[in-house]
Amino acid sequence: MQIVPQMPICQTDLPLDWYQEEFKPYAEEYLALPDRTPETVLPWMDGYLKPALDHFGDKLLLLAHYYMGGEIVKLVEHYGGKIADSYELALQARKNENAEFIVESAVHFMAESIATLARPDQQVFITNPRSGCTMEMFAKEHHIAPAFDDLYERYGDDMMVLAYMNTSGRVKALAGRTGGAVCTSGNAKAIMEWALAQGKKIFFVPDQHLGRVVCWWTGVPPEQQFQWKGGEEGARMGVTDLGPDDLKRLDDSRVVLWGSYCGVHTVFKPEMIDYWRDKGFKVLVHPECPVEVVQHADGAGSTKFLWQALLDSQPGDKLAIATEGHFVKNARDQAALKGVEIVHMADIPDNGSIGCGCATMSRNDPPHLVAMVDMIHKGNPPDINRVAVGDVVDETTGHRERLAHDEQDEVTQHARAALQRMVDITERARS
Numbered sequence: 001m002q003i004v005p006q007m008p009i010c011q012t013d014l015p016l017d018w019y020q021e022e023f024k025p026y027a028e029e030y031l032a033l034p035d036r037t038p039e040t041v042l043p044w045m046d047g048y049l050k051p052a053l054d055h056f057g058d059k060l061l062l063l064a065h066y067y068m069g070g071e072i073v074k075l076v077e078h079y080g081g082k083i084a085d086s087y088e089l090a091l092q093a094r095k096n097e098n099a100e101f102i103v104e105s106a107v108h109f110m111a112e113s114i115a116t117l118a119r120p121d122q123q124v125f126i127t128n129p130r131s132g133c134t135m136e137m138f139a140k141e142h143h144i145a146p147a148f149d150d151l152y153e154r155y156g157d158d159m160m161v162l163a164y165m166n167t168s169g170r171v172k173a174l175a176g177r178t179g180g181a182v183c184t185s186g187n188a189k190a191i192m193e194w195a196l197a198q199g200k201k202i203f204f205v206p207d208q209h210l211g212r213v214v215c216w217w218t219g220v221p222p223e224q225q226f227q228w229k230g231g232e233e234g235a236r237m238g239v240t241d242l243g244p245d246d247l248k249r250l251d252d253s254r255v256v257l258w259g260s261y262c263g264v265h266t267v268f269k270p271e272m273i274d275y276w277r278d279k280g281f282k283v284l285v286h287p288e289c290p291v292e293v294v295q296h297a298d299g300a301g302s303t304k305f306l307w308q309a310l311l312d313s314q315p316g317d318k319l320a321i322a323t324e325g326h327f328v329k330n331a332r333d334q335a336a337l338k339g340v341e342i343v344h345m346a347d348i349p350d351n352g353s354i355g356c357g358c359a360t361m362s363r364n365d366p367p368h369l370v371a372m373v374d375m376i377h378k379g380n381p382p383d384i385n386r387v388a389v390g391d392v393v394d395e396t397t398g399h400r401e402r403l404a405h406d407e408q409d410e411v412t413q414h415a416r417a418a419l420q421r422m423v424d425i426t427e428r429a430r431s
């Protein structure tokens, strides 16, 4: 990606009281800058980041997810960091053996996945601990565990958990304990095929839409899917409360779907596809969209798949993309440089719906990145930004509850087993 002169750096400034106390001096300096152009912002960032990067070299690794708001992805790339999807992010501690300090500008579950696969001497930090994923927030361990206990009592070891990457380490550990695996939108089909081949009932958490899409991809019809509720409702739902018909449907199902979802991806509708197709656009969607949208589109896949579509496009091509708004904006800017037109699929005049960005990811911005790196450089990174496996994060305050070391080790062991199964199946499928 390119930073070009006068390109705005961040679309919205956060209010000062959104920053943790230690970061406020950095935020005050940033907010006092006269504008958000690279010509102004980069020298300010250079003053902090360059000395730290010179000091640490490859011991310091900067990471961001494709969905980051504003131009932060370009800034992370500008300072030698890496932009990736959640699968690639999870592997970064392993792939960068020299990295001792890993600074992630994205959401908590991604940082925790990196920490799960990291060595004990590799420290992982998140630039804003209040950056959570709303889908994951309706699928915390305290929501899922009662449902899991009920299902386990009925089906025992004939059931396994498949946990989408958008889950906490504790939920991934649940998958690991049952012999299950983690999956991402890029490998969910291969992981589901692997799981179905074992003939067990699959408890798929947390995204009901991806769950339905993967069932469609792997030939599990709707009558073999059972929809559990999400969030608090899912926690209160019990097998013993089900009537005889629902109980039979549960017994007959091959996949039980937890009821969470991503608000960013559920605004899309099949009619939007027709609108853009009529205008000559090819329509590509993310599989967190409702299944009827995925079935109607010209193609569906992970953020990496969608970015690859941009890289493979030819001058004159037109693509309508249904995914997170900041990603589409960045893709549109890059595509314009090669004569390709990209639109956000929900951006249809008068359609009553708008394409939106992931608001929680956008809580990471230049002052958060600068403050985090500078405080690591000074040797006093705040503990609230330090990510350990099994942490329970309150996304409103950023406060984290931390497990004792022996409990942390146990969660890490099971969550790592589930992640490792994902890696093994994915790499096998690629070779």
Ligand code: SF4
Binding pocket: 067, 107, 132, 133, 134, 135, 136, 166, 262, 263, 264, 265, 324, 358, 359, 360, 361
């Ligand atoms: S876009 Fe949706 S699924 Fe992705 S991090 Fe944001 S809320 Fe979670």
